[in-house]
Amino acid sequence: MRHLAVTSLVGGLLLACGWFCLWVIATYFTLDPELAVFLFPFALRLGVLLHCPKRFWPAVYGTEWLLLFALAPLVGASVWQIAMLSSVMSVPVMWGAHRHYIGSQLHRLSVMGAVIALTSLLNMAVAMGIPLIHDALGLVPVPPQDTLGFATTLSHGLMVLLVSVTGGLMIVPSCYLVWSYLFQQTWIPLTVDLVSRPVTLRVRHVLLYVALLIASIVLQLGLPQELRRFAPFCLAIPIVLLAFRYGWQGALLGTLFNSIALIAGRSSGSDLAITDLLLSLTAQSLTGILLGMGIQRQRELNQQLRLQLSRNHSLSRQLITAEESVRRDIARELHDEIGQNITAIRTQASIIKRVDTPPVGINCANMIETLSLNIYDTTKGLLTRLRPKTLDDMGVEAAIDQLIRDLECEQHGIATSVTWQCVALRPESLSDTLSVTLYRLCQEAVNNVVKYAQASTLQISFVLEKERVELEIRDNGKGFAVAALMATSSSGFGLRGMQERVEALGGKITIKSRTQPPVQGTHIHIQLPVM
Numbered sequence: 001m002r003h004l005a006v007t008s009l010v011g012g013l014l015l016a017c018g019w020f021c022l023w024v025i026a027t028y029f030t031l032d033p034e035l036a037v038f039l040f041p042f043a044l045r046l047g048v049l050l051h052c053p054k055r056f057w058p059a060v061y062g063t064e065w066l067l068l069f070a071l072a073p074l075v076g077a078s079v080w081q082i083a084m085l086s087s088v089m090s091v092p093v094m095w096g097a098h099r100h101y102i103g104s105q106l107h108r109l110s111v112m113g114a115v116i117a118l119t120s121l122l123n124m125a126v127a128m129g130i131p132l133i134h135d136a137l138g139l140v141p142v143p144p145q146d147t148l149g150f151a152t153t154l155s156h157g158l159m160v161l162l163v164s165v166t167g168g169l170m171i172v173p174s175c176y177l178v179w180s181y182l183f184q185q186t187w188i189p190l191t192v193d194l195v196s197r198p199v200t201l202r203v204r205h206v207l208l209y210v211a212l213l214i215a216s217i218v219l220q221l222g223l224p225q226e227l228r229r230f231a232p233f234c235l236a237i238p239i240v241l242l243a244f245r246y247g248w249q250g251a252l253l254g255t256l257f258n259s260i261a262l263i264a265g266r267s268s269g270s271d272l273a274i275t276d277l278l279l280s281l282t283a284q285s286l287t288g289i290l291l292g293m294g295i296q297r298q299r300e301l302n303q304q305l306r307l308q309l310s311r312n313h314s315l316s317r318q319l320i321t322a323e324e325s326v327r328r329d330i331a332r333e334l335h336d337e338i339g340q341n342i343t344a345i346r347t348q349a350s351i352i353k354r355v356d357t358p359p360v361g362i363n364c365a366n367m368i369e370t371l372s373l374n375i376y377d378t379t380k381g382l383l384t385r386l387r388p389k390t391l392d393d394m395g396v397e398a399a400i401d402q403l404i405r406d407l408e409c410e411q412h413g414i415a416t417s418v419t420w421q422c423v424a425l426r427p428e429s430l431s432d433t434l435s436v437t438l439y440r441l442c443q444e445a446v447n448n449v450v451k452y453a454q455a456s457t458l459q460i461s462f463v464l465e466k467e468r469v470e471l472e473i474r475d476n477g478k479g480f481a482v483a484a485l486m487a488t489s490s491s492g493f494g495l496r497g498m499q500e501r502v503e504a505l506g507g508k509i510t511i512k513s514r515t516q517p518p519v520q521g522t523h524i525h526i527q528l529p530v531m
Contacts, residue, residue, distance in 0.1 A: 008059035011052075015063045019044055023071070026167070030274055033074060035163045037083045038123050041067075043167035045087070046115055047175025049094045050101050057094075061087065086119075086126045093118050108176065109248075109293065116168030123164045128157035159275070166278045169285035170259060173252050239288040247296035251288025258284060315504050322497075341371045341378075396435040397427040400442050400460070407450050409458060414449065414475075416458040424466035431531055437501060438462070438471060438528075444494050445473045445524055453477025453522065471526040479515035479522055502526055 022040035030036050045064055049057060064087055072080035097115045101108060215238070238257060242250030259281060348364040348371075390399040400418060409416045420427060430438075442460060449455055455477030463470040485495060495511065502509040507528040514520050 004055060008056055011056060012059045012063040015044075015048060015060060016067060019064065019067055022171075023067075029277075030163065032274075033071070034082065034127075035159065035274075037068070037071075038086075038127075038160050038163045039167040040171055042083075042087070042119070042123070042164065043116075043171035044175070046090075046094070046119060046168060047172040050098060050112070050115065050172070051175055051179040054095075054098065061091070082127050082130050085130070086123045089122055089126065090119050093122065106293070106297075109173070109289075112168075112172050112176065116165060116172060120161050120164035120168065124157040124161040127160040128153050162275070162278050162282065166282045166285070169282060169289070170252075170255055173248075173289065174256065177249060177252065239284050240291065243288050243292035244295060246292070247299070248289045248292030251292035252285070255281065255285045255288055311503075315500060318500060319504070341375045345371050391435060391439060395428050396430060396438055399435075399439055403439070403443055403446065407446055409446065409450060412450055414455055414458050416446075417460070419459075419461045421461065421463045423464060425464040425469075425530065427462075427464065430464070430469070433505070434469065434528060434531060437505060438469070440501065441471060441498055441526060442473070444498055448494060449475050449477060449522075452480075455521065465530075467530055469528045469530060471524075471528070473524040474521065476521040479513040479520050481515070482511050482513050498524075498526075502528065505529065505531070 019041045026036035026039040239254035242254040352364045390402045455475040459474040461472045510525045513522040
Protein backbone atom coordinates (compact mmCIF):
# COMPACT_ATOMS: atom_id res chain seq x y z
CA MET A 1 0.00 0.00 0.00
CA ARG A 2 2.83 2.39 0.82
CA HIS A 3 4.56 1.58 -2.46
CA LEU A 4 1.32 2.24 -4.35
CA ALA A 5 0.86 5.60 -2.62
CA VAL A 6 4.43 6.73 -3.30
CA THR A 7 4.31 5.60 -6.94
CA SER A 8 0.95 7.30 -7.45
CA LEU A 9 2.24 10.54 -5.93
CA VAL A 10 5.42 10.64 -7.98
CA GLY A 11 3.63 9.57 -11.14
CA GLY A 12 0.94 12.17 -10.56
CA LEU A 13 3.54 14.94 -10.24
CA LEU A 14 5.26 13.89 -13.47
CA LEU A 15 1.92 13.61 -15.25
CA ALA A 16 0.90 17.05 -13.99
CA CYS A 17 4.08 18.59 -15.39
CA GLY A 18 3.64 16.90 -18.75
CA TRP A 19 -0.09 17.69 -18.90
CA PHE A 20 0.44 21.40 -18.13
CA CYS A 21 3.34 21.76 -20.59
CA LEU A 22 1.32 20.16 -23.37
CA TRP A 23 -1.61 22.46 -22.56
CA VAL A 24 0.64 25.52 -22.85
CA ILE A 25 2.02 24.31 -26.20
CA ALA A 26 -1.48 23.50 -27.48
CA THR A 27 -2.76 26.91 -26.35
CA TYR A 28 -0.03 28.64 -28.33
CA PHE A 29 -0.86 26.47 -31.31
CA THR A 30 -4.66 26.81 -31.27
CA LEU A 31 -5.03 30.19 -29.50
CA ASP A 32 -8.01 28.65 -27.68
CA PRO A 33 -7.74 27.37 -24.06
CA GLU A 34 -10.63 24.91 -24.48
CA LEU A 35 -9.35 23.41 -27.72
CA ALA A 36 -5.90 23.24 -26.14
CA VAL A 37 -7.27 20.91 -23.43
CA PHE A 38 -8.69 18.54 -26.03
CA LEU A 39 -5.60 18.61 -28.27
CA PHE A 40 -2.58 17.27 -26.35
CA PRO A 41 -3.45 16.94 -22.61
CA PHE A 42 -6.45 14.63 -23.09
CA ALA A 43 -4.45 12.53 -25.55
CA LEU A 44 -1.69 12.20 -22.95
CA ARG A 45 -4.22 10.87 -20.47
CA LEU A 46 -5.43 8.27 -23.02
CA GLY A 47 -1.89 7.08 -23.70
CA VAL A 48 -1.01 6.82 -20.01
CA LEU A 49 -4.21 4.96 -19.08
CA LEU A 50 -3.72 2.34 -21.82
CA HIS A 51 -0.22 1.50 -20.60
CA CYS A 52 -0.52 1.56 -16.81
CA PRO A 53 -2.30 -0.83 -14.40
CA LYS A 54 -5.80 0.12 -13.30
CA ARG A 55 -4.68 0.60 -9.71
CA PHE A 56 -2.94 3.81 -10.82
CA TRP A 57 -5.98 5.21 -12.64
CA PRO A 58 -7.22 7.23 -9.65
CA ALA A 59 -3.90 9.08 -9.62
CA VAL A 60 -4.13 9.77 -13.38
CA TYR A 61 -7.71 11.02 -13.31
CA GLY A 62 -7.21 12.84 -10.02
CA THR A 63 -4.23 14.73 -11.44
CA GLU A 64 -6.21 15.76 -14.53
CA TRP A 65 -9.23 16.89 -12.51
CA LEU A 66 -7.08 18.95 -10.16
CA LEU A 67 -5.44 20.65 -13.13
CA LEU A 68 -8.80 21.35 -14.74
CA PHE A 69 -10.06 22.82 -11.47
CA ALA A 70 -6.94 24.98 -11.19
CA LEU A 71 -7.32 26.19 -14.79
CA ALA A 72 -11.01 27.00 -14.40
CA PRO A 73 -10.40 30.75 -13.75
CA LEU A 74 -8.28 30.96 -16.91
CA VAL A 75 -10.50 29.04 -19.32
CA GLY A 76 -13.93 29.95 -17.96
CA ALA A 77 -16.60 28.04 -16.08
CA SER A 78 -18.29 26.64 -19.21
CA VAL A 79 -15.06 25.29 -20.63
CA TRP A 80 -14.22 23.76 -17.28
CA GLN A 81 -17.63 22.01 -17.22
CA ILE A 82 -17.18 20.59 -20.73
CA ALA A 83 -13.63 19.34 -20.09
CA MET A 84 -14.50 17.85 -16.69
CA LEU A 85 -17.59 16.05 -17.99
CA SER A 86 -15.66 14.68 -20.99
CA SER A 87 -12.94 13.37 -18.70
CA VAL A 88 -15.42 11.65 -16.38
CA MET A 89 -17.39 10.08 -19.24
CA SER A 90 -14.23 8.60 -20.72
CA VAL A 91 -13.80 6.21 -17.78
CA PRO A 92 -16.03 3.36 -19.12
CA VAL A 93 -14.49 3.69 -22.59
CA MET A 94 -10.98 3.33 -21.20
CA TRP A 95 -12.07 0.50 -18.90
CA GLY A 96 -13.32 -1.57 -21.82
CA ALA A 97 -10.35 -0.69 -24.03
CA HIS A 98 -7.82 -1.67 -21.35
CA ARG A 99 -9.24 -5.21 -21.22
CA HIS A 100 -8.65 -5.70 -24.96
CA TYR A 101 -5.28 -3.94 -25.10
CA ILE A 102 -3.24 -7.13 -25.44
CA GLY A 103 -1.72 -9.23 -28.18
CA SER A 104 0.18 -8.23 -31.28
CA GLN A 105 1.34 -4.78 -32.27
CA LEU A 106 -1.34 -4.54 -34.95
CA HIS A 107 -4.05 -5.40 -32.42
CA ARG A 108 -2.80 -2.76 -29.99
CA LEU A 109 -2.74 -0.11 -32.72
CA SER A 110 -6.31 -1.06 -33.66
CA VAL A 111 -7.42 -0.62 -30.05
CA MET A 112 -5.66 2.77 -29.98
CA GLY A 113 -7.56 3.84 -33.09
CA ALA A 114 -10.88 2.76 -31.57
CA VAL A 115 -10.14 4.60 -28.32
CA ILE A 116 -9.16 7.79 -30.15
CA ALA A 117 -12.31 7.67 -32.29
CA LEU A 118 -14.70 6.97 -29.39
CA THR A 119 -13.27 9.56 -27.01
CA SER A 120 -13.17 12.16 -29.81
CA LEU A 121 -16.85 11.59 -30.54
CA LEU A 122 -17.55 11.75 -26.82
CA ASN A 123 -15.70 15.07 -26.55
CA MET A 124 -17.66 16.47 -29.48
CA ALA A 125 -20.97 15.34 -27.99
CA VAL A 126 -20.21 16.96 -24.64
CA ALA A 127 -18.94 20.17 -26.27
CA MET A 128 -22.20 20.43 -28.24
CA GLY A 129 -24.52 19.14 -25.56
CA ILE A 130 -23.80 21.57 -22.72
CA PRO A 131 -24.43 24.75 -24.79
CA LEU A 132 -27.62 23.25 -26.23
CA ILE A 133 -28.81 22.30 -22.74
CA HIS A 134 -28.11 25.83 -21.50
CA ASP A 135 -30.07 27.22 -24.42
CA ALA A 136 -32.99 24.83 -23.92
CA LEU A 137 -33.26 25.70 -20.22
CA GLY A 138 -33.13 29.40 -20.94
CA LEU A 139 -29.88 29.90 -19.07
CA VAL A 140 -27.25 32.42 -19.96
CA PRO A 141 -25.67 31.36 -23.29
CA VAL A 142 -22.13 30.16 -23.00
CA PRO A 143 -19.48 30.15 -25.65
CA PRO A 144 -19.63 29.06 -28.38
CA GLN A 145 -23.44 29.41 -28.14
CA ASP A 146 -24.38 32.85 -29.48
CA THR A 147 -26.94 34.45 -31.75
CA LEU A 148 -26.06 32.08 -34.59
CA GLY A 149 -27.50 29.21 -32.53
CA PHE A 150 -27.09 25.58 -33.53
CA ALA A 151 -24.85 26.25 -36.55
CA THR A 152 -22.09 27.71 -34.39
CA THR A 153 -22.46 24.94 -31.83
CA LEU A 154 -22.14 22.30 -34.54
CA SER A 155 -19.09 24.04 -35.98
CA HIS A 156 -17.49 24.16 -32.55
CA GLY A 157 -18.28 20.48 -31.96
CA LEU A 158 -16.64 19.49 -35.23
CA MET A 159 -13.58 21.53 -34.28
CA VAL A 160 -13.38 19.69 -30.95
CA LEU A 161 -13.64 16.39 -32.85
CA LEU A 162 -10.82 17.37 -35.20
CA VAL A 163 -8.61 18.58 -32.36
CA SER A 164 -9.19 15.39 -30.33
CA VAL A 165 -8.41 13.11 -33.29
CA THR A 166 -5.26 15.06 -34.17
CA GLY A 167 -3.91 15.05 -30.63
CA GLY A 168 -4.76 11.37 -30.16
CA LEU A 169 -2.96 10.31 -33.34
CA MET A 170 0.16 12.20 -32.27
CA ILE A 171 0.37 11.48 -28.53
CA VAL A 172 -1.17 8.02 -27.93
CA PRO A 173 1.19 6.11 -30.31
CA SER A 174 4.08 8.07 -28.80
CA CYS A 175 3.13 6.75 -25.36
CA TYR A 176 3.07 3.24 -26.82
CA LEU A 177 6.60 3.69 -28.20
CA VAL A 178 7.91 4.86 -24.82
CA TRP A 179 6.13 2.02 -22.99
CA SER A 180 7.39 -0.58 -25.48
CA TYR A 181 10.96 0.68 -25.17
CA LEU A 182 10.94 0.75 -21.36
CA PHE A 183 8.98 -2.41 -20.56
CA GLN A 184 9.03 -4.67 -23.63
CA GLN A 185 12.71 -4.53 -24.56
CA THR A 186 15.24 -6.97 -23.12
CA TRP A 187 17.69 -4.97 -21.04
CA ILE A 188 21.27 -6.25 -20.82
CA PRO A 189 22.76 -6.16 -17.31
CA LEU A 190 25.53 -3.60 -16.85
CA THR A 191 28.55 -5.92 -16.62
CA VAL A 192 32.27 -5.41 -17.15
CA ASP A 193 32.00 -6.75 -20.70
CA LEU A 194 29.26 -4.28 -21.53
CA VAL A 195 31.10 -1.34 -20.00
CA SER A 196 34.24 -2.19 -21.96
CA ARG A 197 32.40 -2.03 -25.28
CA PRO A 198 32.61 1.30 -27.10
CA VAL A 199 29.33 3.14 -27.59
CA THR A 200 28.48 3.30 -31.29
CA LEU A 201 26.39 6.35 -32.12
CA ARG A 202 24.50 6.17 -35.40
CA VAL A 203 25.60 9.56 -36.68
CA ARG A 204 23.82 9.10 -40.02
CA HIS A 205 20.46 8.68 -38.35
CA VAL A 206 20.94 11.64 -36.03
CA LEU A 207 22.02 13.86 -38.93
CA LEU A 208 19.01 12.70 -40.94
CA TYR A 209 16.64 13.60 -38.08
CA VAL A 210 18.21 17.03 -37.61
CA ALA A 211 18.24 17.77 -41.35
CA LEU A 212 14.58 16.85 -41.72
CA LEU A 213 13.59 18.96 -38.72
CA ILE A 214 15.53 21.98 -39.98
CA ALA A 215 14.10 21.55 -43.48
CA SER A 216 10.57 21.41 -42.06
CA ILE A 217 11.01 24.61 -40.06
CA VAL A 218 12.68 26.43 -42.98
CA LEU A 219 9.91 25.30 -45.30
CA GLN A 220 7.26 26.45 -42.87
CA LEU A 221 8.85 29.87 -42.24
CA GLY A 222 10.58 30.61 -45.55
CA LEU A 223 7.80 30.16 -48.07
CA PRO A 224 6.07 33.27 -49.44
CA GLN A 225 2.73 34.18 -47.90
CA GLU A 226 0.76 33.05 -50.95
CA LEU A 227 2.43 29.59 -50.87
CA ARG A 228 2.41 29.06 -47.13
CA ARG A 229 -0.95 27.28 -47.28
CA PHE A 230 0.75 24.46 -49.19
CA ALA A 231 3.57 24.05 -46.66
CA PRO A 232 1.77 21.37 -44.58
CA PHE A 233 1.39 19.18 -47.67
CA CYS A 234 5.08 19.55 -48.52
CA LEU A 235 5.88 18.45 -44.98
CA ALA A 236 4.44 15.01 -45.77
CA ILE A 237 7.63 14.15 -47.68
CA PRO A 238 9.77 13.56 -44.51
CA ILE A 239 6.99 11.40 -43.09
CA VAL A 240 6.99 9.16 -46.17
CA LEU A 241 10.79 8.89 -46.09
CA LEU A 242 10.87 7.96 -42.41
CA ALA A 243 7.99 5.50 -42.90
CA PHE A 244 9.91 3.67 -45.63
CA ARG A 245 13.05 3.60 -43.49
CA TYR A 246 11.71 2.84 -40.00
CA GLY A 247 8.07 1.74 -40.38
CA TRP A 248 5.16 3.35 -38.55
CA GLN A 249 7.44 4.44 -35.71
CA GLY A 250 9.43 6.55 -38.17
CA ALA A 251 6.21 8.01 -39.58
CA LEU A 252 5.11 9.00 -36.09
CA LEU A 253 8.51 10.60 -35.46
CA GLY A 254 8.15 12.57 -38.70
CA THR A 255 4.71 13.74 -37.62
CA LEU A 256 6.11 15.00 -34.32
CA PHE A 257 8.84 16.87 -36.23
CA ASN A 258 6.22 18.48 -38.42
CA SER A 259 4.13 19.48 -35.43
CA ILE A 260 7.15 21.29 -34.00
CA ALA A 261 7.65 23.05 -37.33
CA LEU A 262 3.99 23.99 -37.56
CA ILE A 263 3.90 25.33 -34.01
CA ALA A 264 7.11 27.29 -34.68
CA GLY A 265 5.55 28.80 -37.80
CA ARG A 266 2.15 29.49 -36.28
CA SER A 267 1.45 33.18 -36.81
CA SER A 268 -2.22 33.46 -37.73
CA GLY A 269 -5.05 32.83 -35.32
CA SER A 270 -7.91 32.46 -37.80
CA ASP A 271 -10.13 29.40 -37.61
CA LEU A 272 -9.39 28.59 -41.23
CA ALA A 273 -5.67 28.45 -40.62
CA ILE A 274 -6.13 26.29 -37.51
CA THR A 275 -8.46 23.96 -39.39
CA ASP A 276 -6.03 23.60 -42.28
CA LEU A 277 -3.14 22.84 -39.96
CA LEU A 278 -5.10 20.29 -37.90
CA LEU A 279 -6.40 18.56 -41.03
CA SER A 280 -2.88 18.45 -42.40
CA LEU A 281 -1.49 16.91 -39.21
CA THR A 282 -4.33 14.38 -39.04
CA ALA A 283 -3.92 13.36 -42.68
CA GLN A 284 -0.15 13.13 -42.33
CA SER A 285 -0.39 11.06 -39.15
CA LEU A 286 -2.90 8.62 -40.62
CA THR A 287 -1.07 8.32 -43.92
CA GLY A 288 2.31 7.89 -42.29
CA ILE A 289 1.16 5.36 -39.68
CA LEU A 290 -0.85 3.27 -42.16
CA LEU A 291 1.94 3.39 -44.72
CA GLY A 292 4.50 2.49 -42.08
CA MET A 293 2.34 -0.40 -40.82
CA GLY A 294 2.03 -1.74 -44.35
CA ILE A 295 5.78 -1.52 -44.91
CA GLN A 296 6.51 -3.09 -41.53
CA ARG A 297 4.03 -5.91 -42.21
CA GLN A 298 5.68 -6.55 -45.56
CA ARG A 299 9.09 -6.71 -43.90
CA GLU A 300 7.79 -9.15 -41.30
CA LEU A 301 6.33 -11.37 -44.02
CA ASN A 302 9.61 -11.26 -45.92
CA GLN A 303 11.49 -12.17 -42.76
CA GLN A 304 9.14 -15.09 -42.11
CA LEU A 305 9.56 -16.20 -45.70
CA ARG A 306 13.35 -16.11 -45.38
CA LEU A 307 13.19 -18.10 -42.16
CA GLN A 308 10.85 -20.65 -43.73
CA LEU A 309 13.08 -21.00 -46.78
CA SER A 310 16.09 -21.49 -44.53
CA ARG A 311 14.18 -24.09 -42.55
CA ASN A 312 13.12 -25.86 -45.75
CA HIS A 313 16.74 -25.96 -46.89
CA SER A 314 17.74 -27.40 -43.54
CA LEU A 315 14.99 -30.02 -43.74
CA SER A 316 16.06 -30.92 -47.26
CA ARG A 317 19.63 -31.42 -46.11
CA GLN A 318 18.46 -33.55 -43.19
CA LEU A 319 16.26 -35.65 -45.47
CA ILE A 320 19.17 -36.24 -47.82
CA THR A 321 21.39 -37.13 -44.86
CA ALA A 322 18.77 -39.52 -43.53
CA GLU A 323 18.37 -41.13 -46.95
CA GLU A 324 22.10 -41.65 -47.30
CA SER A 325 22.24 -43.02 -43.76
CA VAL A 326 19.56 -45.60 -44.57
CA ARG A 327 21.36 -46.56 -47.76
CA ARG A 328 24.61 -46.94 -45.86
CA ASP A 329 22.97 -49.12 -43.22
CA ILE A 330 21.34 -51.29 -45.87
CA ALA A 331 24.65 -51.69 -47.70
CA ARG A 332 26.37 -52.67 -44.45
CA GLU A 333 23.63 -55.17 -43.59
CA LEU A 334 23.74 -56.70 -47.07
CA HIS A 335 27.52 -56.93 -46.98
CA ASP A 336 27.93 -58.20 -43.41
CA GLU A 337 24.91 -60.42 -42.95
CA ILE A 338 23.71 -61.67 -46.31
CA GLY A 339 27.21 -61.80 -47.90
CA GLN A 340 28.68 -63.82 -45.04
CA ASN A 341 25.68 -66.17 -44.93
CA ILE A 342 25.87 -66.81 -48.66
CA THR A 343 29.61 -67.52 -48.35
CA ALA A 344 28.88 -69.96 -45.51
CA ILE A 345 26.18 -71.67 -47.58
CA ARG A 346 28.58 -72.15 -50.45
CA THR A 347 31.18 -73.57 -48.07
CA GLN A 348 28.69 -76.04 -46.57
CA ALA A 349 27.49 -77.04 -49.99
CA SER A 350 31.06 -77.82 -51.12
CA ILE A 351 31.60 -79.90 -48.00
CA ILE A 352 28.52 -81.98 -48.80
CA LYS A 353 29.89 -82.60 -52.26
CA ARG A 354 33.24 -83.88 -50.93
CA VAL A 355 31.97 -85.95 -47.98
CA ASP A 356 29.87 -89.05 -48.22
CA THR A 357 29.29 -89.59 -44.48
CA PRO A 358 25.52 -89.26 -43.79
CA PRO A 359 25.83 -87.51 -40.39
CA VAL A 360 28.06 -84.84 -41.83
CA GLY A 361 25.71 -84.32 -44.73
CA ILE A 362 22.74 -84.01 -42.37
CA ASN A 363 24.53 -81.41 -40.23
CA CYS A 364 25.54 -79.42 -43.30
CA ALA A 365 22.00 -79.54 -44.56
CA ASN A 366 20.71 -78.26 -41.21
CA MET A 367 23.29 -75.49 -41.27
CA ILE A 368 22.26 -74.52 -44.79
CA GLU A 369 18.61 -74.36 -43.66
CA THR A 370 19.50 -72.17 -40.69
CA LEU A 371 21.59 -69.82 -42.79
CA SER A 372 18.83 -69.60 -45.35
CA LEU A 373 16.36 -68.62 -42.64
CA ASN A 374 18.77 -65.94 -41.41
CA ILE A 375 19.00 -64.54 -44.93
CA TYR A 376 15.21 -64.50 -45.18
CA ASP A 377 14.76 -62.74 -41.83
CA THR A 378 17.44 -60.17 -42.59
CA THR A 379 16.00 -59.43 -46.00
CA LYS A 380 12.49 -59.13 -44.58
CA GLY A 381 13.74 -56.70 -41.92
CA LEU A 382 15.51 -54.58 -44.52
CA LEU A 383 12.42 -54.46 -46.70
CA THR A 384 10.29 -53.44 -43.72
CA ARG A 385 12.68 -50.62 -42.95
CA LEU A 386 12.49 -49.43 -46.54
CA ARG A 387 8.70 -49.72 -46.77
CA PRO A 388 6.21 -51.82 -44.77
CA LYS A 389 4.67 -54.36 -47.13
CA THR A 390 1.39 -54.35 -45.20
CA LEU A 391 0.81 -50.74 -46.31
CA ASP A 392 0.63 -51.84 -49.91
CA ASP A 393 -1.22 -55.08 -49.25
CA MET A 394 -3.79 -54.11 -46.59
CA GLY A 395 -3.72 -50.30 -46.14
CA VAL A 396 -2.74 -48.01 -43.30
CA GLU A 397 -5.43 -49.18 -40.85
CA ALA A 398 -4.38 -52.86 -40.98
CA ALA A 399 -0.69 -51.89 -41.15
CA ILE A 400 -0.91 -50.06 -37.81
CA ASP A 401 -2.71 -53.00 -36.24
CA GLN A 402 0.06 -55.26 -37.50
CA LEU A 403 2.62 -52.81 -36.11
CA ILE A 404 1.09 -53.14 -32.64
CA ARG A 405 1.41 -56.93 -32.89
CA ASP A 406 4.96 -56.84 -34.26
CA LEU A 407 6.14 -54.59 -31.39
CA GLU A 408 4.56 -57.07 -28.91
CA CYS A 409 2.69 -54.49 -26.86
CA GLU A 410 0.48 -57.14 -25.27
CA GLN A 411 3.48 -59.26 -24.28
CA HIS A 412 4.95 -56.21 -22.52
CA GLY A 413 1.75 -55.74 -20.49
CA ILE A 414 0.52 -52.72 -22.45
CA ALA A 415 -3.22 -52.68 -23.17
CA THR A 416 -3.44 -50.94 -26.55
CA SER A 417 -6.50 -49.51 -28.29
CA VAL A 418 -6.66 -47.97 -31.78
CA THR A 419 -9.74 -45.93 -32.82
CA TRP A 420 -10.61 -44.31 -36.14
CA GLN A 421 -13.13 -41.46 -36.39
CA CYS A 422 -13.88 -40.96 -40.08
CA VAL A 423 -15.64 -37.58 -40.36
CA ALA A 424 -15.17 -36.89 -44.08
CA LEU A 425 -12.53 -39.40 -45.23
CA ARG A 426 -11.82 -43.09 -45.11
CA PRO A 427 -8.35 -44.51 -44.28
CA GLU A 428 -8.07 -46.07 -47.73
CA SER A 429 -8.62 -42.66 -49.38
CA LEU A 430 -5.54 -41.11 -47.80
CA SER A 431 -2.59 -40.32 -50.04
CA ASP A 432 0.47 -42.54 -50.03
CA THR A 433 2.63 -39.82 -48.40
CA LEU A 434 0.11 -39.25 -45.61
CA SER A 435 -0.35 -42.97 -44.98
CA VAL A 436 3.41 -43.59 -44.73
CA THR A 437 3.81 -40.55 -42.44
CA LEU A 438 1.06 -41.72 -40.07
CA TYR A 439 2.59 -45.19 -40.00
CA ARG A 440 6.10 -43.88 -39.25
CA LEU A 441 4.82 -41.55 -36.52
CA CYS A 442 2.96 -44.41 -34.83
CA GLN A 443 5.98 -46.67 -35.25
CA GLU A 444 8.30 -44.22 -33.50
CA ALA A 445 5.83 -43.34 -30.73
CA VAL A 446 4.81 -46.96 -29.95
CA ASN A 447 8.43 -48.09 -30.02
CA ASN A 448 9.30 -45.41 -27.43
CA VAL A 449 6.38 -46.51 -25.24
CA VAL A 450 7.46 -50.16 -25.36
CA LYS A 451 11.13 -49.41 -24.66
CA TYR A 452 11.05 -46.56 -22.16
CA ALA A 453 7.60 -45.55 -20.86
CA GLN A 454 6.84 -48.49 -18.50
CA ALA A 455 3.16 -47.90 -19.31
CA SER A 456 0.17 -50.18 -18.85
CA THR A 457 -2.23 -48.47 -21.29
CA LEU A 458 -1.74 -46.96 -24.74
CA GLN A 459 -4.44 -45.16 -26.69
CA ILE A 460 -4.06 -44.26 -30.37
CA SER A 461 -6.86 -42.29 -32.03
CA PHE A 462 -7.26 -40.95 -35.58
CA VAL A 463 -9.69 -38.24 -36.72
CA LEU A 464 -10.04 -37.97 -40.50
CA GLU A 465 -11.60 -34.65 -41.53
CA LYS A 466 -12.00 -33.03 -44.93
CA GLU A 467 -8.93 -30.79 -44.72
CA ARG A 468 -6.80 -32.34 -42.00
CA VAL A 469 -5.96 -35.53 -40.14
CA GLU A 470 -5.45 -35.58 -36.37
CA LEU A 471 -3.45 -38.23 -34.52
CA GLU A 472 -3.39 -38.52 -30.72
CA ILE A 473 -1.20 -40.93 -28.79
CA ARG A 474 -1.63 -41.22 -25.01
CA ASP A 475 0.06 -43.46 -22.45
CA ASN A 476 0.17 -43.61 -18.67
CA GLY A 477 3.91 -44.21 -18.43
CA LYS A 478 6.52 -42.52 -16.28
CA GLY A 479 6.81 -39.50 -18.57
CA PHE A 480 9.89 -37.44 -19.38
CA ALA A 481 11.19 -33.88 -19.57
CA VAL A 482 10.24 -32.83 -23.10
CA ALA A 483 12.59 -29.85 -23.39
CA ALA A 484 15.59 -31.74 -22.03
CA LEU A 485 14.99 -34.76 -24.25
CA MET A 486 14.53 -32.65 -27.38
CA ALA A 487 17.76 -30.81 -26.62
CA THR A 488 19.77 -34.04 -26.28
CA SER A 489 21.15 -35.05 -29.65
CA SER A 490 21.29 -38.79 -28.94
CA SER A 491 18.15 -39.54 -26.93
CA GLY A 492 15.91 -36.98 -28.57
CA PHE A 493 16.55 -38.01 -32.17
CA GLY A 494 13.28 -39.91 -32.46
CA LEU A 495 11.14 -37.05 -31.17
CA ARG A 496 12.96 -34.50 -33.31
CA GLY A 497 12.55 -36.79 -36.29
CA MET A 498 8.79 -36.89 -35.66
CA GLN A 499 8.69 -33.11 -35.34
CA GLU A 500 10.67 -32.55 -38.52
CA ARG A 501 8.58 -35.07 -40.45
CA VAL A 502 5.36 -33.35 -39.38
CA GLU A 503 6.61 -29.81 -40.05
CA ALA A 504 7.98 -30.84 -43.46
CA LEU A 505 4.39 -31.61 -44.48
CA GLY A 506 3.07 -28.33 -43.05
CA GLY A 507 1.57 -29.89 -39.92
CA LYS A 508 1.76 -29.21 -36.18
CA ILE A 509 2.89 -31.46 -33.34
CA THR A 510 2.42 -30.92 -29.60
CA ILE A 511 4.18 -33.11 -27.04
CA LYS A 512 3.18 -32.95 -23.37
CA SER A 513 4.48 -35.22 -20.64
CA ARG A 514 4.01 -35.38 -16.86
CA THR A 515 6.38 -37.14 -14.54
CA GLN A 516 4.76 -36.56 -11.15
CA PRO A 517 1.95 -38.73 -9.78
CA PRO A 518 -1.00 -39.03 -9.63
CA VAL A 519 -1.22 -37.80 -13.26
CA GLN A 520 1.60 -39.32 -15.27
CA GLY A 521 2.09 -40.10 -18.90
CA THR A 522 2.69 -38.59 -22.31
CA HIS A 523 0.28 -37.01 -24.77
CA ILE A 524 1.27 -36.44 -28.41
CA HIS A 525 -1.14 -34.48 -30.61
CA ILE A 526 -0.44 -34.21 -34.35
CA GLN A 527 -2.28 -32.31 -37.07
CA LEU A 528 -1.49 -32.97 -40.74
CA PRO A 529 -3.09 -31.31 -43.78
CA VAL A 530 -4.81 -33.60 -46.26
CA MET A 531 -2.81 -33.73 -49.47
